[in-house]
Ligand SMILES: Cc1ncc(C[n+]2csc(CCOP(=O)(O)OP(=O)(O)O)c2C)c(N)n1
C-alpha cells in the first residue's frame with residue numbers, strides 16, 4: 001500500500017528508510033517544513049553546524065570514516081551556495097553525500113524571489129546528479145535515487161532541491177525498490193579476459209609496483225583485505241596516493257609510503273622505473289604523474305577503476321579494467337591462485353634491492369632543532385602519543401597536510417580524511433565534527449595550519465554544543481606555508497600576501513569557544529602539551545608554534561619528472577624553471 | 585608509447601545519445617562539453633519516443649582519439665543517459681541536415697538562384713516577387729556548398745537544423 005503524506009514527511013521517511021542516523025544542517029525559511037518534521041521525531045539526529053560549508057565537510061567526514069553516505073540539509077539561496085565548496089570537494093574525492101536544499105515555492109521560481117538561486121543550475125557541474133522536485137509525488141523517488149546514485153558506481157555528491165510548497169503538499173510515498181532508475185547502471189565487474197591479461201602481466205613482471213588510490217577505500221573493507229592478500233601473495237611493493245592511505249598498513253615492509261609531489265623518494269622512483277604498474281582505484285592525477293610525457297616511461301600499465309572515464313584520460317592503460325576494486329581484486333586473486341601463478345622471485349628480489357637503496361636515502365629526514373619545534377618533529381611526537389589509540393585524522397590543506405601524510409602512520413582504511421582533489425582549506429575542522437559524530441568514543445584529530453583553521457573555525461562552536469572532543473592540532477608557522485614555499489622556490493622569494501600579520505591568540509580563542517587551549521613553543525614542552533591535549537575530555541585547540549620557514553620535502557616541482565625530485569634545500573637552486581611556474 | 589602524445593590527430597565523430605527527456609538534460613550534456621573545453625560542431629535534439637519520454641541527441645564533435653574516448657565515457661556516465669553510440673566508428677551511417685535558406689534578388693540573379701536550387705534538389709517553401717525560401721536536405725557539405733553559391737545571389741538568412749545521424753542496416757542503436 002502506498003501512503004500519502006506531506007513532502008517534508010516523505011523526506012524524513014526516505015532518510016529513515018535509507019538508514020540515516022545523523023544529518024548536518026542549517027535552517028532557513030525555505031526548509032522550515034522539513035525542520036518541523038525533524039523536531040517531531042527522534043530517530044534521526046540533526047547537528048546544527050555554523051556554516052553550510054561545514055555541513056558538507058562534516059557529511060564528508062562522516063561518510064569517509066564510516067563508508068556510509070553523509071547527509072546535509074540547507075536552505076535556499078545562500079544556504080545552498082555556501083554548500084557548493086563541499087559538494088565540489090566530495091565530487092573530486094568521490095565521497096557519497098546527499099545534500100537536501102530548500103527552494104522558494106515552485107510558483108515563485110524565476111521571479112528573483114527572496115533567497116532564490118538556481119541551485120540545480122549552480123550545482124550541476126559539482127554533483128554527480130541533482131534533482132529539482134516540483135511535485136510531492138516525485139519526491140520519494142528522487143530521494144531514493146539520490147542515495148542510489150551517490151553510493152553506487154564511483155561515489156559522489158548529489159543534491160535534491162525541494163521548493164517549499166512541495167514540502168507542504170501531499171504526495172505518495174514509494175519505497176526504494178520501486179524508485180530505481182533504468183538509465184543508471186554502473187558497471188562493477190571488470191571484463192574477465194582483461195583480468196586474465198593483467199594476471200599474465202603481473203606474473204611476468206620483474207619490477208612491479210602496486211599503485212593504489214582512494215578507490216580501494218571507497219570499495220570497502222573487502223578491497224582492503226584483498227589488496228593485502230594479493231600484495232603478500234606476490235611480494236610486490238605497494239604505494240598509494242594521498243587518498244588511499246590506510247588501505248595498506250604503513251608498518252608493513254612492502255609499504256613504500258605515499259607517492260606524488262611530496263611523496264617518498266622510493267615510491268616515486270619505483271613508479272618511474274617499474275616495468276609493470278598495477279593501478280588499483282587511483283586516477284593518474286597530475287600531483288601523481290608530474291610531467292606526463294616523462295611519467296613511468298618503460299612500464300606496462302594495468303588500470304582498475306570503476307569510472308570508465310578515468311581510464312585513458314591522461315595516461316594510456318595497456319590493460320584497462322572497468323569495475324569495483326574489490327570485485328576485480330577477487331577475480332584476479334582467484335585466477336592467480338587457480339592457475340598456480342608465481343611472481344618472478346629473483347627479478348623481484350633484485351628490484352627490492354634497488355628499492356632498499358632508494359629507501360636508504362631516508363627522504364623525509366630533516367634538520368632537527370633544539371630551540372624551535374620542527375613541524376615534522378611535532379608530528380612524530382603526536383604519532384608516538386597516539387599510535388596505540390583508536391584514532392582518526394583529518395587535515396586542512398598546506399604543508400602541514402603533506403607532513404601529516406608523511407609522518408603519521410595509518411594501519412587501517414577510513415582513518416585518514418583529507419581534501420585531496422580540491423585541496424580545500426577549511427576542510428579539517430568540520431570533517432572532524434562529522435567523524436566524531438560517527439565515532440563518539442574515538443580520538444579525532446585535525447592536523448591544521450593556522451590559516452586553514454581560520455576558514456571554518458566557527459565549527460568549534462558545533463563541537464562544544466554536541467560535546468564532540470575533537471582536537472585541533474595547529475602547526476602554526478604564522479604563514480600560508482605552502483604558498484610561501486612556492487614563492488620561495490618559484491617566484492624569486494617575493495612573499496606576496498603569504499604572511500598573516502594578525503593572528504588571534506589561539507589559546508584565548510579556544511577559551512572563548514568554551515574549549516581548552518594548549519600551547520607549545522619549545523621542543524621540550526611538546527610531549528607534555530600533547531599529553532595534556534589527549535587527556536582533556538572535550539574539544540581542544542592546540543597551538544603548536546613551529547619553525548616558520550621550513551619547507552616540505554621531497555618535492556617534485558611542477559613540470560618535472562619523478563626522477564627530478566628535490567630532496568632538500570640544497571637541491572632547490574634554479575631547480576624550477578619558468579615553464580614549471582606556469583603550472584599549479 | 586603509453587603516454588599521451590602531442591600533437592595528436594584531430595578526428596570528427598558523430599555520436600547518438602539516447603536520454604530521458606527531462607528538464608536539465610541538455611544542460612548536463614552541453615555543460616560537459618563547455619566545462620572541459622571540448623568542441624560541439626553540431627547538436628540536435630528531439631523526443632523520439634513519446635511514451636517512454638526518450639529523446640535522441642546527435643552530437644558532432646572533434647578531438648584527439650583520447651578526447652573522443654573521454655567524451656563517450658563521460659556522456660555515458662550522465663544519469664539520464666541510456667545509451668551512447670559513436671556513429672562514426674560503429675559502421676556505415678547516414679548523416680543528414682535540413683536547411684532553410686532565404687534569398688532576396690530579382691532578374692538574372694533570381695533566375696540563377698532558382699536554377700541552382702533545382703540542381704541541388706531543393707524545395708521552395710515560400711515565394712514573393714523578390715525572394716525565395718528554399719528547403720534543402722543533405723549532408724552538411726552539400727548545404728555548405730549551396731549556401732556559398734547563394735551568397736552572391738542575395739543570401740539573406742540561413743537556418744540549419746544540425747546533423748541527424750543513424751546507422752545503415754537493420755540494427756537499432
Ligand atoms: C580555500 C583555499 N584557498 C586557497 C588555497 C591555496 N592554498 C593552498 S595551501 C595554502 C596555505 C595554507 O596555510 P596554512 O593553513 O597555514 O598551512 P601551512 O601550509 O602553513 O601548513 C593556501 C593559501 C586553498 N588550498 N584553499
Ligand SMILES: [Mg+2]
Pocket residue numbers: 398449450451475476477478479480481
Ligand atoms: Mg601556516
